[in-house]
Amino acid sequence: MSALFTPQVIAALIAMVKAIVILLGVVILAAMLIWVERRLLGVWQDRYGPNRVGPFGLGQVVADMIKIFFKEDWMPPFVDKPTFVIAPMVAMTTMMLGFVLVPVTPTWGVAPHLNVGILLFFALAGLAVYAVMLGGLSSNSKYALLGGLRSAAQMLSYEVFMGVAAMGVVMCTGSFTLADIVDAQKGCWFIVPQFLGFCTFSLAAIATTHRHPFDLPEAEQELAAGYHTEYSGMKFGMFFVAEYVGVVLVSALLTTLYFGGWRGPFVDQLPWLAFPYFFVKTSIFIMLFILLRGALPRPRYDQVMDGGWKFCLPLALLNLLGTGAYLLWKQGG
Secondary structure, three states: OOOOOOHHHHHHHHHHHHHHHHHHHHHHHHHHHHHHHHHHHHHHOOOOOOOOOOHHHOHHHHHHHHHHHHOOOOOOOOOOHHHHHHHHHHHHHHHHHHHHHOOOOOOOOOOOOOOOHHHHHHHHHHHHHHHHHHHHHHOOOHHHHHHHHHHHHHHHHHHHHHHHHHHHHHHHHOOOOHHHHHHOOOOOOOOOOOHHHHHHHHHHHHHHOOOOOOOHHHOHHHHOOHHHOOOOHHHHHHHHHHHHHHHHHHHHHHHHHHOOOOOOOOOOOOHHHHHHHHHHHHHHHHHHHHHHHHHOOOOOHHHHHHHHHHHHHHHHHHHHHHHHHHHHHHHHO
C-alpha cells in the first residue's frame, strides 16, 4: 500500500484536486457573471436588473441554466456537422486550459511554475481563433461567415500587440513563468514601469475576448449574432460561457502580470490574505469589462483595425524599446 502512494503519486493527486477545484470555481464564477453583468448594467443605467427570481435575482442564473439545458439543440441541415459540433468545444476548452498557468496563491495553482507559461497562453489564445473560424465557416451562413472572418482578423491582429506588450514584463523578470513574474513584483508592481504595456495589453485583451466595444464579430445590428448565429441549445451555451471564462482569464492575467497577482500588504505575515487580494483585483478588472459595455459606443470595424495597427502596435513597440534601453542602462551602470 505504501508503494502505491509514493510522493510522486500523492503530488499528482494533489495537483489533480487543485485543477478540479480551480476549474469548477472558474465555471461557477463565469455563470455568476451573467447575473453580475445584468445587475451592474442596471445600476449604472438607473434601472432594475434581474430581481424577481430568488433573493436579489440570484435565481435567474439557475433559471437560465435550466432553460438552456432543456432547450432544443437543433442543428441546421445545411451546416458541416462535425466541424459545427467541434467549434464550441474548442472555444470552451482553450479558455479553460489557460487557468492552469495562473498562480492563484503561493500554493494554489495547477502549473504556475511552467517555464513556458506566457508562451503557452498565447498558443491557447491562437487556438481559440480556430473555434470562431470553424463556427463561422461550418454554419454555411453569410452572417456567420462574416462574423468568423472579422473575429479571425481581429484576434490575430490584437494578439500580436498583446504579445509584444507582455514581452516588457518578461524582460523585467527574465522568465516566462507566471509564478516568477509575481515574485518579481514584491517591491513594485509592474503597472508602474510597464504602464504603456499595460494599456496595450488591456486593449488587446478586450478585443481578444470579443467584449464591447470590440464585439464586431457579433455586432447584432449588422450580423444578427455573428459566428454563432446558427447555434442553439448547449452549443450556443458553450460559446456564451466561454466568453465569460475568457473575461475571467484575461482579468486574472492582468492581475498577475501588472498588479502583483496575489501580492499585497502584509501577505508575507498573513498568507491567508493571498486569495482575497487576487480575487478582489481580478473582480475589479471584470467589473471594468462590464462597465465598458455600458459606457462606450461600438466603433466601425475599420476603426478597430486601424486603432490596433496605428496606435496599439507603436505603443507596444515603444514600451519594448524603452524597457530594453532601461535594462541595458541598468546593467551598464
